[in-house]
Amino acid sequence: MHSGIIYSAAQGLREVLMSLVGIPIIVDIIMTIICASILLVIMATSALVFTLGERKICAFIQVRIGPNRVGPGGLLQSVADMLKLMDKEDIVPKGIDKWLWVLSPILLLVPSALIYAFFPFDDGVILADVNVGLFLLIAITSQTVLPFLMGGYASNSKYSLIGGMRTVAQMLGYEVPMVFALMGIVMLTGSLKMSAIVEAQSNVWFIVLQPLAFLIYIVTALVESNRPPFNLVEGESEIIAGPFTEYTGMRWALFFLAEFSNLMCIGILTTTLFLGGWHGPDFLPGFCWFWIKTFICVLFYQWVGWTFPRLRIDTMLSFGWKVLLPVALINVLLTGVGIYIYNIM
């Protein structure tokens, strides 16, 4: 059976609710709502924390000090930023496709929030441990392309349109190698269930067994979340801000929130799929290990992002199709051969 503080707490809460309400399905619904709210709070606060973290880390890399005026050591900077964004004028440009334009930032947040349901934060702590967890995760994350394209198309701006088209091109080019890279993990685990994938890493992490897949995943994850050096969608020196050029204030803040949420998602996914998830030495509880690893991953992605210049669209696409995809396929082959040899021995 599962162990861990969060699992026990949830179990206790369920028992209390059960004694109060008595009908299992209503208890389930209440539990789900509580979990979902907690996850949303985590997502929102993490965006605030990561904005500050990103700015501090980027400042460190760029031999600067970074925000240090608002609050002790600049801790309240992201709060101030958020207030500023709320205060901004909501500019709606002329000649836009109103519905698509308004929906784009909102729809972008949906997949970013939705995937938190499939993350195993600790032993047994996962909102929806479905049989096709990994498959659903990939399916949902690939939905982010649509809001980008919507925003790009609806903004009635050429910069936005170019950005939107770039999103589609790079999603096509990088989604495929990513799926094939993750195939290796599925082959080793024999399941698409997220908890099973973490369970399979209790002895040895998949980064050891799947180094190639790990490297491919890092690259594709950066593309997936529009992080530099693959932030062509918003390449600010060419197309200003891509699909969200025409957005201001809170609408823009939603894009921003989604971006940081995605950054954390790829950190969590890297942890879950390759770094053993919540597994770790016993002196710390599982969820601590999970967050430590996640933060290290996020730090790594930020480090990469602030060091490299941006790729050009043609080099990037040819790299995806001509290098990453064959390597991912070879990885699948090697994994298959490895499993076969392991089984005979």
Place this chain on the structure above:
Amino acid sequence: MAQTEKYVLNMGPQHPSTHGVLQVQVELDGEKIVGAKPVMGYLHRGIEKLMESRTYAQCVPYTDRLDYVSAMNNNLGFCMAVEKLAAIEVPERAEYIRVICAELNRIASHHVFIGSLTNDLGSATGMIYAFRDREKILDLFNIICGARMTAHYIRIGGVAADAQEEFLRGAQEFIDYVPAMLDEYDRIFTGNEIFQARMQGTSIITRETALKHGMSGPNIRASGVDYDIRKIDKYGAYGKFDFEIPVGKQGDNWDRYIVRLKEIQQSANIIQQALDNMPEGPVMAKVPKVLRPPKGDAYHRVENTRGELGFYIVSDGSTKPYRVHIRRPSFVNLQALDGMCQGMLLADAVTAFATIDPLMGEVDC
């Protein structure tokens, strides 16, 4: 086959990568550039005309505003043209100080080049590193004349004030720092694979095109033409120093970057020699309070950071110039933009623009 239409994208005058207020009308086929037409004039202040109603000494600060990241070189060009017109002999120490300032400013200007280039390539980190080092030079200018960018330090007949011991020591410290600085740049950008992939073989200006456009400065040298006014005219004290002119091979973005990196090295070399052989003496010639150059005209050209900067001054014998014409290198160099961009991708237009390194203050004048 799907039918696609060409469209025109207005880059600028408000765009993050136009280094000022240039508008480029880029005609695009998808992301491929068919043509790029620079539209100028957004920063036109009528400096040539303004100079006609100012005395010669009052004209000098206007030159600061031409190419505002290498003000010293502009001061130098204008002052030397007036000195030629009025036959003023400049003391030797002043000539040396002028060379030190001009070369320091060349390095500072190349810092801006490296910074904006890396920023345009999507690496804001590069910009900060280049600007950090540029700050050291600006602080030196602050010591010597109280201004960081618009120096107005080089005056007609010499320089405004003698270089302090503090400035000379600071300049020496900076020169000692240059090798470490260049090494750091090599590790941050020059060696970076993405950086190389985006720079090498893109936006080539052939030797012929460069000559045909009348380009000058690092841009034409990157195309393999050994053309440097400092060597050709040996104006001021430049004849006394031993330095090389770095030349590129094929004139792509990469060459234009490398040539500038090597120029930083050569500038440091010149400053070192000037510091070592600095003569004693006055720093200002005997220039009358009210300068009335004899009737006539004079043209003087200097090697600005961006190329051949020429001042043509016509005097009618009064205290004010009758006509001033400025040959601005950025304006001439910018004409190559269209050819550089054709057949490239949108992202390359930004790189091409950054490697020509035009300064809108100078283009529009």
